Amino acid sequence: xxxxxxxxxxxxxxxxxxVTTVVAVTRTSxxxxxxxxxxxxxxxxxxxxxxxxxxxxxxxxxxxGTVGKNGTKSSPSSxxxxxxxxxxxxxxxxxxxxxxxxxxxxxxxxxxxxxxxxEVEVYTPDAENWLExxxxxxxxxxx
Numbered sequence: 001x002x003x004x005x006x007x008x009x010x011x012x013x014x015x016x017x018x019v020t021t022v023v024a025v026t027r028t029s030x031x032x033x034x035x036x037x038x039x040x041x042x043x044x045x046x047x048x049x050x051x052x053x054x055x056x057x058x059x060x061x062x063x064x065g066t067v068g069k070n071g072t073k074s075s076p077s078s079x080x081x082x083x084x085x086x087x088x089x090x091x092x093x094x095x096x097x098x099x100x101x102x103x104x105x106x107x108x109x110x111x112x113x114x115x116x117x118x119e120v121e122v123y124t125p126d127a128e129n130w131l132e133x134x135x136x137x138x139x140x141x142x143x
Contacts, residue, residue, distance in 0.1 A: 010037075011060075013053040020044035021053045025061060028080070033061040035085040038093065050093065055100045058083045 004010045004024055013021040020041055027034030035057060040050045061080050085102065087094050111119050 011053060011057050013049050013056075015044065015047075015049070020047075021049040023050075023053050023057050025057060031081040033080040033083045035083055038085070051096045051099055054096065058100060 001010075004026065009024050009026050011023045011025070012019045021044065022037060022039050023035060024037040025033050026036050035054070038050060038054060061083050064079050085097060087097060113119055
């Protein structure tokens with residue numbers, strides 16, 4: 001935690017100066033920012049805190065920015081080509097990520113144009129499968 005705070009890898013959302021939600025961006029490459037550790041305290045769930053903070057972090061990572069409204073805090077401006085996150089297939093939070101605009105986190109609808117130029121509503125693919133592997137004898141760091 002100390003490392004993530006010192007390196008401004010953690011974002012928080014507050015209500016009345018109480019931290020309700022945290023998000024970390026700890027897995028990055030030159031073009032991709034990986035969002036991890038999305039958590040909302042149980043008594044603040046269902047109020048849109050996670051959705052607002054995840055959307056804010058995505059905006060910061062894709063377009064850069066500064067400190068936001070209502071206590072959200074941005075790390076120094078940086079722009080990435082994409083933001084990714086990993087979520088369990090049955091995790092209710094997948095709905096939040098889908099509303100923010102993530103794809104591959106569960107079934108959703110979108111409008112597409114057909115070859116004839118008409119617009120139809122189709123379902124996006126269900127969650128993509130992934131497997132996280134560990135390696136023996138490696139230094140354990142932050143996620």
